[in-house]
Amino acid sequence: MSDTAVAPAKEKATFRENGGVRGWFGRQPAWVRWAVMLLFAVLAFLLPYAGDIPVIGPQITTEGIDWPSALFNMSYYVLLALGLNVVVGYAGLLDLGYVGFFAIGAYGTALLTSPDSVLYSHTGWAWLGAAPVALAATMLAGLILGYPTLRLRGDYLAIVTLGFAEIIRIVATNTTTFRGDRGFTNVPHPPGSSGGKPIFGVTDATPYFWLGLVVIILVIFGVRNLDRSRVGRSWLAIREDEEAAEIMGVRTTKFKLWAFSVGAFIGGLGGVLFAGEQGFINSSTFVLQFSILVLAGVVMGGSGNMAGAILGGALISYIPDRLRGISLGGTDLYEYRFAMFGAVIIAIMIVRPQGLIPSRRRAMELKDREKEVAPL
Amino acid sequence: MLLELDNISLAYGRIQALHGISLTVGQGEIVALIGANGAGKSTTMRAISGLRPVSQGSIKFDGKDITRLRADLRVVRGVSQSPEGRGIFPGMSVRENLEMGAYTRRVRAEIDEDLERVFGLFPRMKEREKQSGGTLSGGEQQMLAVGRALMSRPKLLLLDEPSMGLAPMLIQQIFDIIVEINQQGTTILLVEQNAQQALSRAHRAYVLETGRIVKAGTGAELLHDPAVKDAYLGVA
Numbered sequence: 287m288s289d290t291a292v293a294p295a296k297e298k299a300t301f302r303e304n305g306g307v308r309g310w311f312g313r314q315p316a317w318v319r320w321a322v323m324l325l326f327a328v329l330a331f332l333l334p335y336a337g338d339i340p341v342i343g344p345q346i347t348t349e350g351i352d353w354p355s356a357l358f359n360m361s362y363y364v365l366l367a368l369g370l371n372v373v374v375g376y377a378g379l380l381d382l383g384y385v386g387f388f389a390i391g392a393y394g395t396a397l398l399t400s401p402d403s404v405l406y407s408h409t410g411w412a413w414l415g416a417a418p419v420a421l422a423a424t425m426l427a428g429l430i431l432g433y434p435t436l437r438l439r440g441d442y443l444a445i446v447t448l449g450f451a452e453i454i455r456i457v458a459t460n461t462t463t464f465r466g467d468r469g470f471t472n473v474p475h476p477p478g479s480s481g482g483k484p485i486f487g488v489t490d491a492t493p494y495f496w497l498g499l500v501v502i503i504l505v506i507f508g509v510r511n512l513d514r515s516r517v518g519r520s521w522l523a524i525r526e527d528e529e530a531a532e533i534m535g536v537r538t539t540k541f542k543l544w545a546f547s548v549g550a551f552i553g554g555l556g557g558v559l560f561a562g563e564q565g566f567i568n569s570s571t572f573v574l575q576f577s578i579l580v581l582a583g584v585v586m587g588g589s590g591n592m593a594g595a596i597l598g599g600a601l602i603s604y605i606p607d608r609l610r611g612i613s614l615g616g617t618d619l620y621e622y623r624f625a626m627f628g629a630v631i632i633a634i635m636i637v638r639p640q641g642l643i644p645s646r647r648r649a650m651e652l653k654d655r656e657k658e659v660a661p662l
Numbered sequence: 663m664l665l666e667l668d669n670i671s672l673a674y675g676r677i678q679a680l681h682g683i684s685l686t687v688g689q690g691e692i693v694a695l696i697g698a699n700g701a702g703k704s705t706t707m708r709a710i711s712g713l714r715p716v717s718q719g720s721i722k723f724d725g726k727d728i729t730r731l732r733a734d735l736r737v738v739r740g741v742s743q744s745p746e747g748r749g750i751f752p753g754m755s756v757r758e759n760l761e762m763g764a765y766t767r768r769v770r771a772e773i774d775e776d777l778e779r780v781f782g783l784f785p786r787m788k789e790r791e792k793q794s795g796g797t798l799s800g801g802e803q804q805m806l807a808v809g810r811a812l813m814s815r816p817k818l819l820l821l822d823e824p825s826m827g828l829a830p831m832l833i834q835q836i837f838d839i840i841v842e843i844n845q846q847g848t849t850i851l852l853v854e855q856n857a858q859q860a861l862s863r864a865h866r867a868y869v870l871e872t873g874r875i876v877k878a879g880t881g882a883e884l885l886h887d888p889a890v891k892d893a894y895l896g897v898a
Contacts, residue, residue, distance in 0.1 A: 319793030523751060523762055529750035533711055535737030535766035535814065647794075654752035654796040 350611025361498025367599025369552025391557025394420025429551025469568025588641025763813025
């Protein structure tokens with residue numbers, strides 16, 4: 287009997303409508319965000335001990351490959367995914383030859399340090415001394431690949447970059463200087479010792495993983511700063527509409543070269559780390575599959591989003607390694623890794639075509655492109 | 663003259679799109695370029711904004727030769743284009759799109775001033791400030807494209823088919839705004855298929871046919887020219 291007007295039910299927006307986890311994260315004060323990120327970093331550094339967690343620990347760790355090595359593999363895949371994300375995700379340049387930069391980083395290091403190298407003098411370079419030279423070489427390679435391909439787009443660019451990586455692999459396979467399959471041995475490890483023993487040894491990969499993590503964190507901050515600067519804004523404009531970007535006054539050639547060389551630099555970092563950990567590299571490491579795999583990681587994780595690239599990069603390394611050593615009916619599941627991998631990617635692309643942790647802008651761009659295609 | 667095109671030719675590969683075009687745009691004018699599909703209207707715009715290199719002829723802007731100048735530097739000099747098919751950035755918000763228009767500028771206070779000006783011209787943009795460009799309707803996207811082109815504070819505004827795909831009401835509205843922008847002091851070169859509107863609003867106009875200018879005159883002259891009427895205005 288009450289005559290009070292029915293107050294309009296105040297619509298309480300659901301968690302999802304408020305932007306889900308990301309929306310929540312964005313609304314937190316700076317210190318909370320930093321604390322969350324710090325927590326993630328600490329957890330990442332503790333990953334080598336994941337096997338000690340009761341019950342679930344052994345489910346997480348790998349069987350066919352020792353856990354620290356698997357973690358190190360993940361770290362350089364994540365690095366590569368972060369680098370490729372700059373090229374593909376930010377600037378929108380489809381690069382299918384990303385392994386080329388990884389190779390140049392690794393070969394640059396090996397050429398300067400390995401006793402097998404023609405450049406080897408009696409002293410040899412230390413790993414740390416070779417790293418900047420190798421990185422400079424990869425950045426230069428990025429510019430060399432970038433410059434002639436500036437006017438190419440989409441599929442055409444993809445084919446040329448693919449060719450670029452194949453040229454590097456074939457040159458490495460067939461020239462005496464690069465030693466083909468025999469490869470370079472005794473590439474020195476990173477420096478440092480504690481208690482008379484070198485930190486970076488051959489038995490335990492944990493320190494390499496930590497080193498990889500440190501590099502990843504530095505790269506994340508570097509890329510984040512770039513993304514929020516004028517450079518990032520220019521990449522975004524180029525990706526969304528290159529011609530419109532040019533009309534706005536964006537010097538598109540310059541920023542595309544920037545993307546290529548930043549991407550190359552990060553890929554090179556992966557290669558330098560890889561050579562330092564393995565101590566041995568040869569040409570059969572740098573196959574086309576590698577580029578495709580990293581690209582799959584970026585797309586799967588969420589192109590254009592760093593968190594997505596990190597997750598994707600980690601998964602493309604983790605899934606196959608986790609399958610190693612598990613046998614089903616007498617065959618090692620590892621043998622089926624690419625088949626299973628393909629199935630996983632297809633499943634993700636059906637369920638979440640914009641990637642596991644998508645970039646909101648990219649999702650909008652995809653929709654916009656669909657509109658263009660729809661009338662056909 | 664603010665803009666002078668002298669004998670411009672341009673080719674896409676082997677296809678010659680422009681055959682020696684000469685035209686001028688004076689300070690404070692609205693000049694319209696009308697013609698059928700494929701006549702070379704948009705190509706002329708692309709030559710002026712620097713998106714395509716010309717194979718012959720010269721372009722002078724504000725007294726200086728800009729024939730070989732890079733597109734991004736032409737923006738700095740004061741040429742701004744609202745491209746055909748709008749070309750807005752779909753993943754950027756309305757505000758970010760407008761900020762992109764001010765890419766070449768540095769003084770924050772001036773940029774904010776121009777943002778207010780654009781919001782004044784297009785109140786709808788203010789309402790949609792935070793919305794992604796890709797979610798806007800066709801008419802809104804057109805307004806955004808024009809507004810964005812204004813954000814560089816251009817001396818010359820190039821408008822490529824501002825009425826394309828718009829409802830008749832909106833066409834009226836967008837042309838009203840074009841005249842308003844011109845009265846505020848911006849020179850405008852306008853490419854249009856809607857010859858009726860373009861000719862009645864422009865001070866002067868050129869008629870383009872297969873890459874050549876076939877007629878020039880004041881808007882009123884061309885509006886009453888029998889040949890133009892027949893070909894472009896749909897009345898005998």
